[in-house]
Amino acid sequence: MPNTLSPSAKKALxxxxxxxxxxxxxxxxxxxxxxxxxxxxxxxxAPKGDIGDLSMLLTVLSFLPDFVLNWIVNKMENAQYSDGMxxxxxxxxxxxxxxxxxxxxxxxxxxxxxxxKKPLDVIGFSIKRVE
Amino acid sequence: MAYDYIIIGSGPSGGNxxxxxxxxxxxxxxxxxxxxxxxxxxxxxxxxxxxxLYWGGGIEFDADARMAFLxxxxxGGTSIVNQCLLDRFDDTALxxxxxxxxxxxxxxxxxxxxxxxxxxxxxxxxxxPDDRNRNAVLFSGACEKLGYKWHYLRKGQNDCAHEQGNDCxxxxxxxxxxxxxxxxxxYVQKAEKEGLEIITGVMVEKLDVNSERxxxxxxxxxxxxxxxAKNLVLAGGSFGTTKLLLQSGFKAKLPAxxxxxxxxxxxxxxxxxxxxxxxxxxxFQTVASKDPSFRTKGFKLENVFAPPISIGMLFNVxxxxxxxxxxxxxxxxxxxxxxxxENIGEIAVDKKGKLVVKKPLSDLDKxxxxxxxxxxxxxxxxxxxxxxxxxxxxxxxHLMGGCVIGTDAATSVVNPEFNxxxxxNVFIADSSIYPNAPGINPSLSIMAIxxxxxxxxxx
Numbered sequence: 268m269p270n271t272l273s274p275s276a277k278k279a280l281x282x283x284x285x286x287x288x289x290x291x292x293x294x295x296x297x298x299x300x301x302x303x304x305x306x307x308x309x310x311x312x313a314p315k316g317d318i319g320d321l322s323m324l325l326t327v328l329s330f331l332p333d334f335v336l337n338w339i340v341n342k343m344e345n346a347q348y349s350d351g352m353x354x355x356x357x358x359x360x361x362x363x364x365x366x367x368x369x370x371x372x373x374x375x376x377x378x379x380x381x382x383x384k385k386p387l388d389v390i391g392f393s394i395k396r397v398e
Numbered sequence: 399m400a401y402d403y404i405i406i407g408s409g410p411s412g413g414n415x416x417x418x419x420x421x422x423x424x425x426x427x428x429x430x431x432x433x434x435x436x437x438x439x440x441x442x443x444x445x446x447x448x449x450x451l452y453w454g455g456g457i458e459f460d461a462d463a464r465m466a467f468l469x470x471x472x473x474g475g476t477s478i479v480n481q482c483l484l485d486r487f488d489d490t491a492l493x494x495x496x497x498x499x500x501x502x503x504x505x506x507x508x509x510x511x512x513x514x515x516x517x518x519x520x521x522x523x524x525x526x527p528d529d530r531n532r533n534a535v536l537f538s539g540a541c542e543k544l545g546y547k548w549h550y551l552r553k554g555q556n557d558c559a560h561e562q563g564n565d566c567x568x569x570x571x572x573x574x575x576x577x578x579x580x581x582x583x584x585y586v587q588k589a590e591k592e593g594l595e596i597i598t599g600v601m602v603e604k605l606d607v608n609s610e611r612x613x614x615x616x617x618x619x620x621x622x623x624x625x626x627a628k629n630l631v632l633a634g635g636s637f638g639t640t641k642l643l644l645q646s647g648f649k650a651k652l653p654a655x656x657x658x659x660x661x662x663x664x665x666x667x668x669x670x671x672x673x674x675x676x677x678x679x680x681x682f683q684t685v686a687s688k689d690p691s692f693r694t695k696g697f698k699l700e701n702v703f704a705p706p707i708s709i710g711m712l713f714n715v716x717x718x719x720x721x722x723x724x725x726x727x728x729x730x731x732x733x734x735x736x737x738x739x740e741n742i743g744e745i746a747v748d749k750k751g752k753l754v755v756k757k758p759l760s761d762l763d764k765x766x767x768x769x770x771x772x773x774x775x776x777x778x779x780x781x782x783x784x785x786x787x788x789x790x791x792x793x794x795x796h797l798m799g800g801c802v803i804g805t806d807a808a809t810s811v812v813n814p815e816f817n818x819x820x821x822x823n824v825f826i827a828d829s830s831i832y833p834n835a836p837g838i839n840p841s842l843s844i845m846a847i848x849x850x851x852x853x854x855x856x857x
Contacts, residue, residue: 286716286717287716287717287720288717288720288721289717289718289721291717291718291721291722292721294721294725308446308449309445309446309449309455310449310455311449312449312450312455313449313454313455313456314454314455317454317455318455340716343716344714344715344716345714347464347714347790347791348790354463355461355462355463355464356463358459358462358463358464359459359463361714362457362459362463362466362711365710365711366448366456366457366707366711369706369707369710369711370444370445370448370449370456370707371445373444373445373706373707373710374443374444374445374707375443376443376445386706386724387706389725390706390724390725390727390728391674391727391728392678392705392706392727392728394565394567394568394678394679395563395564395565396442396564396565396568396574397559397562397563397564397575398574398575
């Protein structure tokens with residue numbers, strides 16, 4: 268069984284991605300970049316059980332309305348300061364989701380159809396690699 | 399086939415021991431869970447590096463999901479993804495180890511021959527004023543204004559092509575020039591040329607040891623594998639080595655197994671400037687604090703930075719606020735506080751075989767953190783930052799303890815001859831034997847202590 272997210276899970280991840288990374292001046296929104304096209308390359312290296320669990324959770328989230336996703340993102344944002352019983356789950360979710368979303372967004376690889384400025388170019392990141 | 403030695407783990411400890419034993423003519427097998435990347439094949443971007451070079455697909459957490467751990471899963475171990483900053487331990491660290499462990503060779507004099515041997519095999523470079531990028535210039539300048547002592551770091555490197563404009567931040571994903579003196583460059587590739595047998599992608603799951611022979615059971619390519627040797631050297635680091643012994647039932651005889659874990663927790667704070675700082679350019683980590691008062695208080699400061707995904711992960715504001723911070727990526731300086739934490743962490747394995755790490759911060763740890771962060775803020779203000787952003791997230795990059803060394807089997811796992819207590823053919827000299835946090839980058843000392851084990855085994 269491939270170690271990848273289901274199509275529904277990817278849809279949920281894209282919606283959450285747009286909350287975390289909306290269109291903002293020169294910054295494209297997460298969905299606009301199409302960078303989620305490369306998510307399978309990243310998840311293929313993650314522990315199988317972890318991706319299976321995440322895919323299931325995201326599939327459930329894909330059925331929820333935007334205001335619930337916003338509530339979850341808000342919980343993630345404040346989880347580092349919280350001592351509530353569920354806060355470890357929100358902290359893990361925070362790192363897990365942001366890790367995947369940022370890895371796509373701040374990557375060299377955008378979707379095939381995207382022709383705009385890459386987020387890496389917006390922030391001015393470039394490195395010289397002398398081989 | 400029975401080997402003289404199976405070495406499990408190819409980082410600074412396993413690499414050193416495998417190299418020397420192989421050179422001395424022992425029949426050795428080096429097992430590694432990760433892949434064998436070369437300078438030509440290391441991933442060329444941050445996302446792929448995180449996914450392909452680390453356990454957990456990038457990051458692991460403590461049980462409370464507050465503290466994140468970065469641990470490499472690749473031939474060469476964590477030396478592939480660190481900055482290869484190579485400092486000897488001082489009297490403060492070694493005196494504390496000697497007192498806790500009762501092991502008498504933990505003195506600067508007695509450890510000196512092993513440091514000498516390791517250093518003689520590596521290419522070392524102490525940074526100079528011209529090596530500093532603007533992040534380092536801002537840090538050192540502000541330290542001088544405030545009267546804080548600082549120093550140039552010493553790195554294991556051969557030829558970083560600095561004068562040609564090479565940006566060393568790329569080497570956090572594996573050095574593409576074989577310049578960084580990782581275990582891969584320093585030991586494993588050399589040993590490979592001299593005939594060392596290396597098998598990668600092996601997830602070792604269990605050991606079965608008797609006085610004659612050690613059996614190693616694992617999985618490779620989803621198939622069970624089994625290897626035999628007269629002796630084992632465990633070099634999977636604090637998590638890897640401890641987990642393997644726990645899974646193999648050693649806890650029943652060794653009550654200290656899994657205890658005394660420490661990790662030098664680190665917090666990063668950013669200064670935002672009007673002009674570009676370009677902290678990611680050139681040698682991106684060249685200076686650090688050297689103030690005796692910081693050492694006494696139990697923290698140190700390092701002038702660091704990271705590529706965009708990692709930097710983005712450090713801010714807990716989302717949406718446009720996040721992007722507005724990231725827009726200033728090239729205008730940020732950064733200082734990290736690392737504390738000499740108390741060794742109250744504990745490593746366990748759950749019923750599914752997953753690591754469970756408890757790593758609370760003690761009140762003393764929090765005091766050290768807060769004192770360090772206050773100094774950082776002062777330095778950033780003095781250097782002219784118009785805005786200061788503290789990251790609430792913290793990380794453990796130096797994973798230590800779990801199989802600590804000592805003379806008493808009730809309170810330690812490994813004896814002063816590096817044998818697991820009661821097992822004359824199982825040896826450990828990696829960071830899992832560290833009695834407590836030294837407050838100094840551990841890489842060189844892992845190699846020096848492993849050198850002591852190598853010399854002992856060859857004798």
